[in-house]
Amino acid sequence: MDDKQMLMIPGPTPVPERVLQAIGKHPIGHRSGEFSTVMGEVTEGLKWLHQTQNDVLVLTTSGTGAMEAGIINFLSPGDRVLAGCNGKFGDRWAEVCDAYGLQTERITAEWGKPLDPEVFREKLEADTEKTIKAVIITHSETSTAVINDLETINRYVKAHGEALIMVDAVTSLGATSVPMDEWQLDVVGSGSQKGYMIPPGLGFVAVGPKAWEAYKTAKLPRYYLDLGKYQKAAAKNSNPFTPPVNLIFGLRSALEMMKAEGLESIFARHDRHRKATRAAFKAMGLPLLAADDVASPAVTAVAPVGVEAEQIRSILKKRFDIALAGGQDHLKGKIFRVGHLGFVSDRDILTAIGAIEAALQELNYDGLTPGAGLQAAAQTLKG
Ligand SMILES: *Cc1c(COP(=O)(O)O)cnc(C)c1O
Numbered sequence: 001m002d003d004k005q006m007l008m009i010p011g012p013t014p015v016p017e018r019v020l021q022a023i024g025k026h027p028i029g030h031r032s033g034e035f036s037t038v039m040g041e042v043t044e045g046l047k048w049l050h051q052t053q054n055d056v057l058v059l060t061t062s063g064t065g066a067m068e069a070g071i072i073n074f075l076s077p078g079d080r081v082l083a084g085c086n087g088k089f090g091d092r093w094a095e096v097c098d099a100y101g102l103q104t105e106r107i108t109a110e111w112g113k114p115l116d117p118e119v120f121r122e123k124l125e126a127d128t129e130k131t132i133k134a135v136i137i138t139h140s141e142t143s144t145a146v147i148n149d150l151e152t153i154n155r156y157v158k159a160h161g162e163a164l165i166m167v168d169a170v171t172s173l174g175a176t177s178v179p180m181d182e183w184q185l186d187v188v189g190s191g192s193q194k195g196y197m198i199p200p201g202l203g204f205v206a207v208g209p210k211a212w213e214a215y216k217t218a219k220l221p222r223y224y225l226d227l228g229k230y231q232k233a234a235a236k237n238s239n240p241f242t243p244p245v246n247l248i249f250g251l252r253s254a255l256e257m258m259k260a261e262g263l264e265s266i267f268a269r270h271d272r273h274r275k276a277t278r279a280a281f282k283a284m285g286l287p288l289l290a291a292d293d294v295a296s297p298a299v300t301a302v303a304p305v306g307v308e309a310e311q312i313r314s315i316l317k318k319r320f321d322i323a324l325a326g327g328q329d330h331l332k333g334k335i336f337r338v339g340h341l342g343f344v345s346d347r348d349i350l351t352a353i354g355a356i357e358a359a360l361q362e363l364n365y366d367g368l369t370p371g372a373g374l375q376a377a378a379q380t381l382k383g
Contacts, residue, residue, distance in 0.1 A: 001321070008352045009325040010142045010171055010299040010339035012193040012200050015250075019198055022253035027245040031238070035245065038252055039237040045255030049173065049263075050188060050206045052180035057230040058251075059203040060244055063170040063191025066203030068096050069225040070166050070187040071136065074211045076219035077101045079133040082123055082163075084115045084153070088143035088328045089168055093136045100220050111144045111331060112289040112301070117152040130162040133214075137165065139172040143328045145301035145337060146290045147172065154183050164211055170194050171298040174258070175270040175341055186211040195298070197257065197343040198250040207231070270297040273340040273349050276380040280353040283376035284360065285367045289335055298341035299325075307365045309336040315359040322355050346381045353377045 007014050028035050046056035059066055071093065075081070081102050083094035086109035097104040107123070109115050115137070124132060135157050139150045150167060157165045164186040169178045173188070174195025180188055185208060192202035207215075207227060215228060229240040258266060277300045281288055289301035304312065309326065313336050316322040325337040338352060357373045 004321050006320075006322045006348070006351065008339050008344075008348070009323050010194070010337060010341055011191070013195075013197065013339060013342035014344065014348075015199055016197055016254070016257060016343050018257065019250045019253045023199070023246045023250040025246065025249060030242050030245055035248075036237040038248060039234075039239070042248060042252050042255065043234060043237065045252070045259065046204060046206075049255065049258065050178070050180045051182065051263075052206055052208075054180060054206055054208045055231050055234060056204055056206040057227055057234055058239070058243065058248070059205065059225070059230065060201065060241065061203035061225075062200055063168075063189065063194065063203055064092065065225065066189040066191060066205045067093060067166075067168055067170075069203070069222075069227055070189045070205045070207075071096050071134070072100055072218075072220045072222050072225060073207075073227045074164055074166075074187065074214040074218050075100075075102060075133055076217070078103055080105065080131045081134040081136060082107055082120060082132060084120075084135075084137045084148060085109075086113060086115050086144065086146065086148070087111055087138065087141035089141055089170070090115075090136075090138040093138065093166075093168065097136070112146060112303075114146050114294040115148045115153065117149050117156065120153045121156040124156050124160040124163065127160065130160070132160065132163045134164045134166055136168070138168040139178065140170070140175065140296045140298050142171045142296070142299055142337075143331070144289055145296045145299045146294050147176070147296045148294075150178075151183060154185065158184065164214060171296065171341055174266065175297040176267055177263070180206055180208065184208065184210075192247065192251065195342050196251065197254045198247060201244050201247050202251065267297075269344075270340065272346070272381060272383070273297075273344060274300065276346075276349050276377040277338055277340055277353070279380040280349075280373040280377040283369075284357065284373040289331075299337050299339050301327075301335045301337045303335045306367075307360065307363050309333060311363055312336055312356060312359050315362055316355055319358070320355040322352055324352075349377055349381065350374060
């Protein structure tokens with residue numbers, strides 16, 4: 001059957017009908033007064049979502065472009081940076097730093113485990129010369145479904161005093177609280193196809209006052225991603241270059257929906273889905289990659305034993321038209337990942353779990369009590 005696909009991957013995420021309709025309009029001139037009004041509304045909404053008074057800039061990039069912008073605008077060649085690496089995305093930001101000739105120090109943890117804040121504390125405390133210019137943390141590491149302890153690591157960065165904290169909030173923003181002002185985060189990057197409930201194509205980077213101070217003397221090359229240009233334009237509800245006008249219509253609509261639901265309700269929904277999904281897999285006897293206390297609110301990674309992750313994915317795709325994500329890099333074929341980010345309801349969780357149970361039955365998975373996963377999910381969702 002056509003048009004019945006269900007995305008249960010951690011991006012792109014499902015897009016509400018209302019947002020699709022907002023996007024499906026004829027574009028208008030990006031220098032028109034009409035579009036300027038839309039930009040003004042969108043900027044207000046973005047600040048609300050980031051819990052900040054700072055600039056939240058809109059770029060025509062994916063999330064990676066937003067993070068690259070966040071890194072290159074505030075640093076100079078040879079600057080020393082600490083990069084948290086416990087998954088695909090953490091590794092990526094270290095690669096960006098390498099590409100721009102920064103002195104990158106990787107703070108690693110095994111994939112599936114969280115970064116150890118104490119390692120950051122030791123490095124930062126030992127740096128009495130204040131040579132560390134930035135600490136880059138992936139808040140929710142989508143590749144392993146682990147959430148890192150940003151709040152604690154950030155506290156050590158604040159105690160250091162010099163280093164900027166740069167956060168990949170791509171799958172934490174809109175899923176759990178990332179209070180930019182309260183935590184005094186300097187740079188927060190995100191992307192449209194994740195918690196925003198709109199299609200891919202927009203990157204967002206929020207910039208605090210300390211980062212703008214660093215911007216003045218930062219010497220890495222920049223042009224299209226020069227955030228000063230975006231800041232200047234945003235102050236006039238405008239854009240330095242032609243933005244994807246239609247995606248911005250969609251963004252306005254999605255932010256309206258988020259405001260109507262309320263931040264606390266959005267976070268509670270993601271927490272409920274995280275718990276229900278995990279309870280279901282435990283009841284089905286499928287091991288989870290991340291421990292309960294470090295589990296991402298946006299995605300759950302399952303490391304099945306006695307049944308192939310790729311076979312489960314394949315049955316879900318072929319029989320039920322449900323997309324699940326596979327593993328990345330060395331976890332390829334070893335795990336599958338269920339996204340529960342953005343426009344996801346309790347019904348979606350039950351549907352995905354029911355289909356996974358059906359796949360396990362088809363694969364004659366040992367030790368399955370049919371219905372146990374659904375029962376656990378339903379129970380958890382009920383609260
Ligand atoms: C999706 C994602 C990104 C951005 O990836 P793009 O493909 O560039 O949008 C960055 N970090 C995390 C943690 C992500 O999940």
